[in-house]
Amino acid sequence: MKLAFQLAYRNLIGAGLRTWLNVGVLAFTYLLIIFYNGMIDGWNQEARRDGIAWEYGYGQLLNQKFDPYDPFTLQDGHGILPIEKTENLVPVLIQQATLYPQGRMISVLVKGIEPNQVVVKIPTKLLNESGAKIPAIIGKRMAASANLKEGDEVLLRWRDKNGTFDAGNITIAGIFDSQVPTIDNGQIWVSIKKLWTMTELSQEATLFIANKDYVYKQRSGWFFKSQDDLLKNLNDIISMKKVSGSFMYLLLLAIAMLAIFDTQVLSIFRRQREIGTYVSLGMTRLQVVQLFTVEGSMYSLFATFVGSIVGIPLFIYIAKTGIGLPSMEGTGVPIADKIYPVYGLGLIIGTLALVVISATIVSFLPARKISKMNPVDALKGKIQ
Amino acid sequence: MKENIITIEHVTKRYPVGEGEFTALNDVNIQFRKGEFAGIVGPSGSGKTTLLNIIGSLDSPTEGKAVVMGKNISELNHKDSALLRNLHLGFIFQVYNLLPVYTVFENVEFALLLQNKTVTERKKAVMESLEWVGLGKMANKKPSKLSGGEGQRVAIARAMVKRPEIVLADEPTANLDSANAHAILKTMKTLNKELNTTFLFSTHDEKVMGYLERMVHLEDGKVKQDEIIEAKKTE
Numbered sequence: 156m157k158l159a160f161q162l163a164y165r166n167l168i169g170a171g172l173r174t175w176l177n178v179g180v181l182a183f184t185y186l187l188i189i190f191y192n193g194m195i196d197g198w199n200q201e202a203r204r205d206g207i208a209w210e211y212g213y214g215q216l217l218n219q220k221f222d223p224y225d226p227f228t229l230q231d232g233h234g235i236l237p238i239e240k241t242e243n244l245v246p247v248l249i250q251q252a253t254l255y256p257q258g259r260m261i262s263v264l265v266k267g268i269e270p271n272q273v274v275v276k277i278p279t280k281l282l283n284e285s286g287a288k289i290p291a292i293i294g295k296r297m298a299a300s301a302n303l304k305e306g307d308e309v310l311l312r313w314r315d316k317n318g319t320f321d322a323g324n325i326t327i328a329g330i331f332d333s334q335v336p337t338i339d340n341g342q343i344w345v346s347i348k349k350l351w352t353m354t355e356l357s358q359e360a361t362l363f364i365a366n367k368d369y370v371y372k373q374r375s376g377w378f379f380k381s382q383d384d385l386l387k388n389l390n391d392i393i394s395m396k397k398v399s400g401s402f403m404y405l406l407l408l409a410i411a412m413l414a415i416f417d418t419q420v421l422s423i424f425r426r427q428r429e430i431g432t433y434v435s436l437g438m439t440r441l442q443v444v445q446l447f448t449v450e451g452s453m454y455s456l457f458a459t460f461v462g463s464i465v466g467i468p469l470f471i472y473i474a475k476t477g478i479g480l481p482s483m484e485g486t487g488v489p490i491a492d493k494i495y496p497v498y499g500l501g502l503i504i505g506t507l508a509l510v511v512i513s514a515t516i517v518s519f520l521p522a523r524k525i526s527k528m529n530p531v532d533a534l535k536g537k538i539q
Numbered sequence: 540m541k542e543n544i545i546t547i548e549h550v551t552k553r554y555p556v557g558e559g560e561f562t563a564l565n566d567v568n569i570q571f572r573k574g575e576f577a578g579i580v581g582p583s584g585s586g587k588t589t590l591l592n593i594i595g596s597l598d599s600p601t602e603g604k605a606v607v608m609g610k611n612i613s614e615l616n617h618k619d620s621a622l623l624r625n626l627h628l629g630f631i632f633q634v635y636n637l638l639p640v641y642t643v644f645e646n647v648e649f650a651l652l653l654q655n656k657t658v659t660e661r662k663k664a665v666m667e668s669l670e671w672v673g674l675g676k677m678a679n680k681k682p683s684k685l686s687g688g689e690g691q692r693v694a695i696a697r698a699m700v701k702r703p704e705i706v707l708a709d710e711p712t713a714n715l716d717s718a719n720a721h722a723i724l725k726t727m728k729t730l731n732k733e734l735n736t737t738f739l740f741s742t743h744d745e746k747v748m749g750y751l752e753r754m755v756h757l758e759d760g761k762v763k764q765d766e767i768i769e770a771k772k773t774e
Contacts, residue, residue, distance in 0.1 A: 158652060169640025432636040435597060436697075437625020437653045439618050530597045534632070 159445040163453050166446075174454070177414050181458030181510065184411040186466045188404040188506050193470065193496035194478070195400055199393045200497055201334075203386055209335040211385040212274040212364040216244060219376045221361050226251070229264075233361045234376050243369035245272040246360035248350050252313035254343065256301040263297075264342050265313060267350030274366045277338060278331050282346045287326030289349055294339025298330045305330055311343070316355045323353070334492075408513060416517040419451050423521050430525055431534030440526045447525060451518020455511045470498050544704060544737060545571040545594055550603035552589050552760075563589040565760040566603070571739060573704065576731045578740035580748060581757035587741035588709055590757070594739065595628055595707045596620040608704060625653050629698030629736075631708035635690040637682040643669070643693050644678040650701045668700040669693075672726055688719030692726065699730055705737045712744050724750045 167174045207213075217223070221232025229251055236246075248267040253260055270282040282290050289311070293303065303309060305327050312322040325343065333339055351357045365371075371379045383390075423430075433443050477493035552564040564586045571577055579587045592598040593605050596612050605612040608627045615623065624630075629650075637646050647668055651661045669675045672692035682690055691711060698706050708727070712720035728750055731738050740747055748754060756764040 161652065165645060166640055171640075428634075428636055429638060432632075432638065434621070435595065435624060435630045435632075435636075436650050437621050437628075439621040441618075442621075442653075531592050534597070534636070 156445060156449075158442065159449040160453075162446050163449040166450055167453055167457065173418065174457070177418055177454045178457045178461055180414045181411045181455055181514070182462035182465065184404075184407045185458055185462040185506060185510060186469075187407055188510075189466065189498060189503060190470070190473075190496065191400055191404060192397075192502050192506070193474075193498045194494055195393065195396055196499065196502065197474075197494050197496040201494065202389055202393070205334045206386055206389060207382060208276045209333045210275060210338050210364075211382055212245070213367045213369055214365040214371070214379060214381045215385060216363040216365065216371075216374065216377050216379050218361055219378055221249075229361070233356060233359045235358045236360065236363065236374065236377065238358075240372075240374060241363060243366045244363035245269050245274045245366070246347055247362050247364060248347055248354075248356060248359055249361040250313055250350065250354055250356075252311050252343070254301060255310040255312070256303055256307075259301075261301055262341065263311075265311070265350060265353075266342055266344050267347035268344055270346050272364075274364050275338075276333070277344060278329055279344065279346075281329035282344070282349075285326060285328035287328060289323055289325040289345060289353070290328035291325040292329040292331060292344045293327060294336075294342065295330055295332050296336060296339045297342060298327070300340070303327050303330075313353060315353070321353065408510065411510070412513050412517045415451050415454055415514050416521065418454075419447060419518050420521040422447065422450075423524050427528075427533045427536045430528060431530050431532075431536075434530040435534065440528075443525050444519075444522045447522035448515060448519045451522070452511060452515035455507075455514035458510070459507055470496070474498065542573055543570045544573045544608055545569075545739070546604075546606040547590070547594075548604045548606075550590075550593065550600040550605055552586070552593065552598070553601045562760050564593075564600070567757075567760070567762055569755055569762060569765065571737060573737055574731070574735045575753055576728060576738045576751060577753035577755065578742050578747060578751040579755045579757055580740075580742055580751075581763075582743060585757040586760040587743075587757055589760075591707050591709055591739065591741045594705070595630060596623050625650065626701070627704045629701065629703040629706040631691070631694050631698050631706060631711045633710040633713045635682070635687075635694045635714075637690055637693055637697075639682055642679050642681055643674060643685070646682065646693055647697045647700050650697060654701065664700050665696075668696040671699065671730060672696045686719075687715050688722060691715060691719070691723050695723065695726060695730075699734070699736070702734065703736065705739060707739050707741075709741045710744070711740065712742070712747055717746065720744070720746045 216236075218232050218234050220228055220234070222228045229249055233248060246269060250265045252263050252265045254263045268277065268279055270279045272279055278292060281292050293301075298304065301309070307327045308324045309327070310322060311325045312320055314320055325345070347360075351359070430443055433446070434440070438446075474496055477495040479493050547567050547569045550564055550567045551562065553560045553562050567586075567590065579590055581587055589598065593600055593612060594607055596607065596615060599605075599613045608623065610619070610623055612620070638649065641649070644665055647665045648661050651664055656664070666675060666678070669678055672695050674689060674692055674696065677685065677689065682693065685693065691714075706727075712723060715723065724747060727738055730736055740751065742748065752768060754764075754766045754768060755762060756766065
């Protein structure tokens with residue numbers, strides 16, 4: 156086998172441009188597969204991180220009657236949890252309302268939250284700092300869609316627990332910048348105490364956000380969703396993305412493998428005299444098959460080398476500076492303006508192994524033909 | 540009396556052609572002794588190359604027995620016949636068959652790589668072999684940069700580098716001009732005398748015939764004449 160590597164190396168280096176074209180295609184494939192998966196992983200990690208930091212905390216305890224996917228449950232989906240049972244939990248009360256910015260009418264969710272909380276990154280402290288009658292904070296998307304800026308007053312109409320409409324001016328105490336649209340689009344954050352007063356739903360909450368010290372105990376009328384449960388949608392989207400991505404990189408891989416296969420098939424026919432010469436010089440058929448197989452797989456090893464020279468500095472640079480993405484507003488998918496790709500060791504080694512193994516297989520298939528070759532015909536270049 | 544190193548006994552070789560058969564060799568009986576400088580001569584289609592291929596264990600007889608270096612060619616498996624070629628036989632082809640991506644040195648070195656010789660042994664043997672054929676200074680050139688005569692001399696060096704007992708040369712001068720052909724033949728003759736290597740040619744080139752000490756005339760796959768001409772040469 157050492158001989159096969161030695162001769163394959165000489166053959167490939169000696170073949171010049173033909174070798175480097177194949178190596179170039181393979182290295183490009185490597186880099187693209189690793190880059191694409193790195194982007195997905197980077198997005199995945201960033202989205203999970205942001206989701207946890209801004210919305211989910213370490214899980215949520217939800218009122219039994221509340222279904223986050225059914226707006227009809229908002230009216231009754233809240234309840235009271237005795238204060239002694241709310242340790243390490245931040246209460247959030249959610250109510251429907253209508254906002255009237257500049258004469259327009261926008262349906263919103265008013266979310267009451269404890270201003271002193273530190274479980275999620277929403278800057279609720281601003282609610283305490285404002286002297287307004289009803290201070291509120293909103294996300295940048297909401298601010299853009301309602302054309303609101305800090306300090307603006309805007310009319311809000313809501314219903315209290317009896318269904319009676321009430322209305323008042325809220326003051327925008329702050330606008331926060333978050334990549335998580337589900338805490339931003341169509342949402343207004345106010346102090347929960349203020350919302351209790353506004354709705355007369357004193358001490359009531361729709362859900363509680365857990366901090367890292369929270370230990371779940373069964374509570375009647377409430378159910379707990381862990382981080383993983385809450386991130387399921389995101390994980391599903393990422394899995395779908397990975398599946399569609401895998402089609403793309405299988406296609407890329409197939410193109411690269413086709414290049415090697417094509418080269419090797421052509422080699423078997425174009426290099427018949429050479430094969431005959433190898434045999435006449437004393438190589439066994441197995442040694443010739445090994446040589447051609449190793450030649451094919453060596454393309455992938457060269458590509459690893461070339462890909463590393465180009466890819467390592469490129470990927471380090473991209474991982475540091477990130478890649479700007481077009482806006483995905485309105486898709487509901489938490490995605491940052493910039494993605495910082497993550498290149499795990501598993502991804503890199505897995506991709507390299509996949510390409511090397513595939514290259515070896517596609518090289519072996521045509522090389523098998525050599526074992527059936529008649530050396531006399533091969534020397535004459537007669538085999539069709 | 541020198542020993543027989545090639546014995547051909549009642550060898551017949553038939554090839555399928557369409558629905559019939561073509562008989563390339565027909566009951567050939569012949570022996571070659573160690574150190575001979577002999578040729579199988581005859582017109583195209585007489586069976587010269589077929590006989591050479593059988594002796595070189597690249598092909599096997601349909602009937603009869605071909606014994607080379609004590610080995611019956613028909614009974615050798617792929618591995619053993621490769622070993623026979625690697626250790627005892629050298630080939631020189633009409634079109635040189637040099638490996639195009641290798642340098643002259645690497646082409647000559649190839650056979651020694653198969654024998655697992657050390658780098659030092661290989662280097663010494665290759666350079667010695669290239670000196671024999673007068674190409675010591677061209678070791679780093681690629682075959683594409685060589686003239687026809689130089690290419691064939693590299694092929695001779697490649698065949699000789701492992702010091703084989705037998706060199707089989709199939710029309711070695713067919714692609715060479717007269718001056719180069721004579722130079723090549725003189726080189727081979729010298730190697731034959733100095734190293735006692737058996738040279739067996741397949742040829743219909745009269746220039747080659749002028750150097751042969753023995754000519755086996757083949758016609759339609761049969762031996763027509765076995766002519767010892769050493770005395771004539773000496774005169």
